Amino acid sequence: MNALADRVAEKNVASTFIYTYEAHPGENYLHLTSMEQKLQHAHDLRDKLGITRDILVDTLDGACHRAYGSMPNMTWIFSRSMQPIYKSDWTDSNSVSNAIDYFLDITDRRKDHERLAPFHVERLDYRNADREAFYKGLERNGPKAVEEFRNAFG
Amino acid sequence: MADNDLLTRYNYDEFIPEKFQPWMQFNESPPLGEPAPDFPLTRLDGSAVTLKEVVSSHTYTIAEFGSFT
Numbered sequence: 001m002n003a004l005a006d007r008v009a010e011k012n013v014a015s016t017f018i019y020t021y022e023a024h025p026g027e028n029y030l031h032l033t034s035m036e037q038k039l040q041h042a043h044d045l046r047d048k049l050g051i052t053r054d055i056l057v058d059t060l061d062g063a064c065h066r067a068y069g070s071m072p073n074m075t076w077i078f079s080r081s082m083q084p085i086y087k088s089d090w091t092d093s094n095s096v097s098n099a100i101d102y103f104l105d106i107t108d109r110r111k112d113h114e115r116l117a118p119f120h121v122e123r124l125d126y127r128n129a130d131r132e133a134f135y136k137g138l139e140r141n142g143p144k145a146v147e148e149f150r151n152a153f154g
Numbered sequence: 155m156a157d158n159d160l161l162t163r164y165n166y167d168e169f170i171p172e173k174f175q176p177w178m179q180f181n182e183s184p185p186l187g188e189p190a191p192d193f194p195l196t197r198l199d200g201s202a203v204t205l206k207e208v209v210s211s212h213t214y215t216i217a218e219f220g221s222f223t
Contacts, residue, residue: 013216016215019220031166033161033165051176056196059193059196061161064193064205068190071221072223075217076219077216080212083189091218104214137223144168
C-alpha cells in the first residue's frame with residue numbers, strides 16, 4: 001500500500017492509514033486503555049512497521065472505525081465531496097490499485113467532457129492469504145496473540 | 155468521551171469470538187455514493203484533524219483502517 005500511495009500521490013490522491021485498535025492484543029502490544037498509548041502504538045507503526053503514509057489516529061472509542069464497519073483491515077476510497085466510492089472489508093493493494101486507476105480515468109474522462117452517470121457494481125476480489133506471513137505478524141504482538149488466533153481459526 | 159463500558163468492549167483484551175465478532179458490521183457501513191459521516195482524528199504530532207479535512211483537500215483519498223496485525 002505504501003508503493004501504491006507513492007505511485008498516485010502526484011495525481012492528487014491522498015493515502016492515509018487510520019490506526020484503530022489492537023485486533024490481536026498481545027504481550028508486546030496490549031489492548032488500548034489510553035490515548036497516549038494509542039499514539040505510541042501509532043508511532044511504532046511508522047517507526048517499526050515502516051508505514052510511510054500519513055497515519056491518523058482514531059479516538060479511543062473507535063468512533064470513526066465503528067461507523068465504517070469496524071473491520072480490522074478495511075480500505076475505503078473517498079471522493080473530494082466525502083462520498084465513499086469504493087469500500088472493501090479487507091485490504092488488498094491490487095484491488096485498491098485497480099480501483100483508484102479506474103477512478104483516475106473517470107477524472108480524465110470528465111475533463112474530456114464525457115457525460116457520466118454513476119451505477120453500483122458488486123465484485124468479489126481476492127487477497128493474499130499467506131497464513132505463515134500472517135502468523136509472523138502476530139508474533140510481533142506476542143505469544144498471546146498467536147495462541148488466541150490459533151484457538152479461533154486454527 | 156465514550157463510556158468506560160464501550161471503551162473496554164471496543165478495545166477488547168483478548169481475541170475471542172465473543173469479543174471481536176460483535177464489532178464486524180461491514181454490511182451496515184455507509185453506502186457508496188452518498189455523503190459519509192465525518193469524525194475527528196489525531197495526527198502523529200498530536201494535532202487535531204478531521205476525516206473531512208483530509209478528504210476535501212484531494213481528488214481522491216485512500217483510507218486504510220488497521221492495527222499492527
